[in-house]
Amino acid sequence: MENSVLTIQTLTHFFGGLKAVSNFELDLPQGVIWGIIGPNGAGKTTVFNLITGVYRPSQGKIIFLGEDITNLKPHSIIQKGIARTFQNIRLFGNVTVLDNVRIGLHPNYHSSIWEAILRSGRFRKEEKRVRDEAMSLLEHFNLASRWDEKARNLPYGEQRRLEIARALATKPKLLLLDEPAAGMNPKEVDSLMDLIYKIKSEFNLTVLLIEHQMRFVMRICEHIKVMDFGETIAEGPPVEIQNNPQVIEAYLGKGGIH
Amino acid sequence: MKIPNFLRKSTVQFLLYSLAFYLVIYFLNQLNVLSGYPLLIIEISLIYVILATSLNLINGFTGQFSIGHMGFAAVGAYVSGTLTTLIWKLSVDQPIYQTLPLFVIALIVGGIAAALIGFLIGLPTLRLRGDYLAIVTLGFGEIIRTIINNIDYVGGPRGLLGIPQLSNFTLISIFTFLTLYVLRGIVFSSHGRAFISVREDEVASELVGIHTTKYKVLAFTIGAFFAGIAGGLLCHLIQIAHPTQFGFLPSFMVLVIVYLGGMGSLTGSVIAAFLLTILEKYLLPLGLQMLSAWTQPTFGFQVGVEWRMVIYALLLIIMMLFRPEGIMGMKEARFMIPEEH
Numbered sequence: 001m002e003n004s005v006l007t008i009q010t011l012t013h014f015f016g017g018l019k020a021v022s023n024f025e026l027d028l029p030q031g032v033i034w035g036i037i038g039p040n041g042a043g044k045t046t047v048f049n050l051i052t053g054v055y056r057p058s059q060g061k062i063i064f065l066g067e068d069i070t071n072l073k074p075h076s077i078i079q080k081g082i083a084r085t086f087q088n089i090r091l092f093g094n095v096t097v098l099d100n101v102r103i104g105l106h107p108n109y110h111s112s113i114w115e116a117i118l119r120s121g122r123f124r125k126e127e128k129r130v131r132d133e134a135m136s137l138l139e140h141f142n143l144a145s146r147w148d149e150k151a152r153n154l155p156y157g158e159q160r161r162l163e164i165a166r167a168l169a170t171k172p173k174l175l176l177l178d179e180p181a182a183g184m185n186p187k188e189v190d191s192l193m194d195l196i197y198k199i200k201s202e203f204n205l206t207v208l209l210i211e212h213q214m215r216f217v218m219r220i221c222e223h224i225k226v227m228d229f230g231e232t233i234a235e236g237p238p239v240e241i242q243n244n245p246q247v248i249e250a251y252l253g254k255g256g257i258h
Numbered sequence: 259m260k261i262p263n264f265l266r267k268s269t270v271q272f273l274l275y276s277l278a279f280y281l282v283i284y285f286l287n288q289l290n291v292l293s294g295y296p297l298l299i300i301e302i303s304l305i306y307v308i309l310a311t312s313l314n315l316i317n318g319f320t321g322q323f324s325i326g327h328m329g330f331a332a333v334g335a336y337v338s339g340t341l342t343t344l345i346w347k348l349s350v351d352q353p354i355y356q357t358l359p360l361f362v363i364a365l366i367v368g369g370i371a372a373a374l375i376g377f378l379i380g381l382p383t384l385r386l387r388g389d390y391l392a393i394v395t396l397g398f399g400e401i402i403r404t405i406i407n408n409i410d411y412v413g414g415p416r417g418l419l420g421i422p423q424l425s426n427f428t429l430i431s432i433f434t435f436l437t438l439y440v441l442r443g444i445v446f447s448s449h450g451r452a453f454i455s456v457r458e459d460e461v462a463s464e465l466v467g468i469h470t471t472k473y474k475v476l477a478f479t480i481g482a483f484f485a486g487i488a489g490g491l492l493c494h495l496i497q498i499a500h501p502t503q504f505g506f507l508p509s510f511m512v513l514v515i516v517y518l519g520g521m522g523s524l525t526g527s528v529i530a531a532f533l534l535t536i537l538e539k540y541l542l543p544l545g546l547q548m549l550s551a552w553t554q555p556t557f558g559f560q561v562g563v564e565w566r567m568v569i570y571a572l573l574l575i576i577m578m579l580f581r582p583e584g585i586m587g588m589k590e591a592r593f594m595i596p597e598e599h
Contacts, residue, residue, distance in 0.1 A: 052465055078467035086465075092458035094522075094588065095451070102448065103455045107467035109448045113476075116447035117440050119269075119596065123447070127598050130448060170467050 003030045005174050005206045006051070006082075011060030013043075013050055020046045022230040024060070028174070033200065033207040035221035037214075037241075039250055042227040044210040045087055048176050052084055053077045065173070079107050083172035085163045087179045087210075093152030097143055097162055100151050101134040104169025134169065140199070141165045157188050161195070168203060175199075177209040181216045189216050196220060218242060226250065271593035272442070276435040283427065296540075301427055301495055303535040304434040305488050310515040310527035311441050312484035317513075318521035319445060320477035321457025322383055323392045326399030327485055327512050330372040332504035334486025335493040336406060338368035339418045342494065344411070349422050361424040361494065365433070369486035375402075376482020380475035399509055403501045417500030418493070425495035433491060437484050438594070441524055444480070446596050453477055454522070507567075511538070514574060520584030525591040530584070542566045 004027050011024040021043040028034060036044045049055045051062055053074040062070045069077050092100050109130060115123040138144040141161045146154065151162060160180060167175060180196070181189045193216065200207055211217045217224060218238040226234040226241060228250040234241060241247055264270055283300060286292040292300070313327045341364040342348045348357050379398055383391055412418045444450050455463035456470050456477075464470045493499035515534050519526025549561045577584070 054461070054465070074464040075467050075469050078465060084465060086462070090459050090462035090465075092455050092462065094458060095454055099451055099454075103451050103463070103468065104466045106448050106452050106455075111448070113444060113447075113449050116449055117443040119443060124598075127447065131598060166466060 004028055005030050005065060006208070007061075007063040008051070009061045009063075011047070011050060011062065012058050013046055013055060014058045019230050021050065021057075024227075024232060026225070028206060028208060031200075031204075031206055032222050033196070033209070033220055034223045034225070035217045036208070036210050036225045036227060037212070037217055038227035038233075041229075042250075043230040044227055045178055046230075047227075048084060048178055048210065051077075051176065052082060075107070078170055078172075081171070081173040082176065083167035083170045083174070084176035085160075085167055085178055085180060087182065089156075089159050089163055091151040091159055091163060091166070094150060096147065097138065097149050097151055097154065098131070098134055098147040100162055100166050101137050101169045102130055104166040105130050105133060107170060137165050137169055140202075141195075156183060160184070160192070164195070164199070168199065172203075172205065174206045174208065177207065177211075179210055179212060181211055181213050186215075189213065192216075193220050267597060268593050269596055272439065272596075275593055276431075276438075280428075280431045280435075283431075287427065297427060298495075299536060299539045301425070301430050302492070302539065303532045304430045305492050305495070306512065306515060306531040306535050307434050307528050308437045308484050308488040308491070309512045310519065310531045311437060311524050312481040312488070313512050314516050314519075314522065314524060314527045315441060315445070315453070316477045316481040317516055318523070318527075319450065319457060320453045320474060321460075322474060322477060323388055324379075324395040324478070324481075325392050325513055326379075326395035326397075326402075326506075326509055327481070328489075328504040328506075328509040329395075329399035329402040330376055330482040330485035331489030331492065332399075332402050332406060332499075332501075333372040333375050333482075333489065334365075334368035335489035335499045335504070336368075336412055336418065337371040337486070338364040338490035339421050339493045339499045340412055341367060342424065343418065343421045348424065350424065357422070357424055358429075361429075365487050365490040368490040369483045372486025372489070373479045373483035376478040376480075376485075377475060379482070380478030383474050383478065384471050396506065396509075399504070399506065403505055406504075407501050412499075415501060417498050419498055421493050421497045421499060423494060423497050425491045430491050430495070433487055437487070438524065438528070441484075442590075442594050442596060445524065446598075449473075457522070511570075514570060517574070518577060518584055520586035520588060522588040523584065523586035523590055525589070525594050526584050526586030529586065538566060542569060 006026060006028040008024055008026040011021060013021040024047055036047065038044055046055065050057050053072055056071060061068060064080060064082060067080065069080060092103060109126060111123040111126045135144060135147065138147055141164065143158060143162055143165065146158065151159065154162060181192055184192060196207060199205060221238060224235065224238055224241045225232055226247050233246050233250060234244045283292060287297050309327060309331060313324065316322050316324045342361060346360055348360060379395065382394055386394055406412060407415050452468050452473050455468055456473050460470055511534065515530045516527055518534065519530030546561050546565055554560055
């Protein structure tokens, strides 16, 4: 596709003898919100781990903005413009909310360690820039008043938001969200949805997300891929997916349709 | 009284406190209050400050479990000692303007040699974590010791003898303050936060774009450099470099200082270095002597100095039970935190 952000071809990954992901294909256009759903163990998070370089794929190709990123190290992939959050929140718990975001800004930081020791003019200017940028990101996420709090002391919903803020600090073009609504009540899910729309347009993002909560996925995603046992069993717009007998079977088992 | 604004700057405070500390000890020494053994204890404490803060960068800030820190100090000690004693044949009778520059060069060469070794040790840490890494660093310390034991040129198991006493309180103070200044500059910068992110969650750190490999190796390299300097200062103070000085037990002492002071607190390492050195070199021998004076006539046995290891272990256990985060936790004194901009 012409304007595709991420293209994945015949992506396959084995854990020992287990085929965790099999022939996964994706052509993600610029500026969309797409979702991957599927029962537990379907291989959704593995796909994210393959895209971000945590695992090396056994087979297949991942192309991001026209560049092959298949065998790059995670930090290089992130620096190219992909950011992600985690299913089980992975913040830097013992450091402050502000520092969590500032760490996300580090890859775009250019002063050397020598300049840090000597506190050069450029270093001080850059530290100020990093701090200001981090604070303005926190303001976006309504976390600015919490900047001095240790990340692990935040309530759950705020931790989720902080994780997204930290991901955005790396200045991504593509944002991968791994179960962003997990453990949230309906009201929180609604505000999360607003937040995703908001950041998508403000930061000019393309979003790919994994989710379990059907209500959420069906409402936010323009296009859904359904995985089961590593295979892609269906794909299409939400309405189609909702009524696809194969999908219902994967979730509810045979005889789920009456 | 209004305090002038520039005195509120933490860097100014850091310099003033350092200077004040130096002058107080210097004059107490001039007045013969602190001469001899007490001054030596303070000098050794300062060297332990360098050792502990540099280990803290590896263990406390970057979260790598290294327990062979004295191995790096051994490299620094033997390299600088070889230069001053065997190659340049310096002696304290020579005028200071001849010996001092050479000695400083020797120290820095020793530091660089240690840093190179630290870099090499840092490489396997890319694969190893936790206890596996600990065993590698422990083994490395022992390898260094064994190699030194077998090099006849530097005295083998007899140690390197006759090292000129080129270290003095002024020089040790300067190097200690420099170490603290450099480390606090690194720790409180974006680079410092990168080190800390590796400790907090290596996977997440890599996935916000931090080159974790680079920072782990860097921590070992910087930590080893300062340990090498400390080793050089130490052997030029006590005039001998001996393999046993750099074995597991001294490494263990540095580790205890880091944990006692608080992982990830430079201030804590400074406090604990003084506390433990004074305890070990002064209070404990005194206490055990007094205890012996009582047990000897009463029960007929002596409580020897080797009992200090028992006290160490007890101290560690008590601390882990009641204050596992150490004296300072992760906090720093204000003058140890530079202004942000």
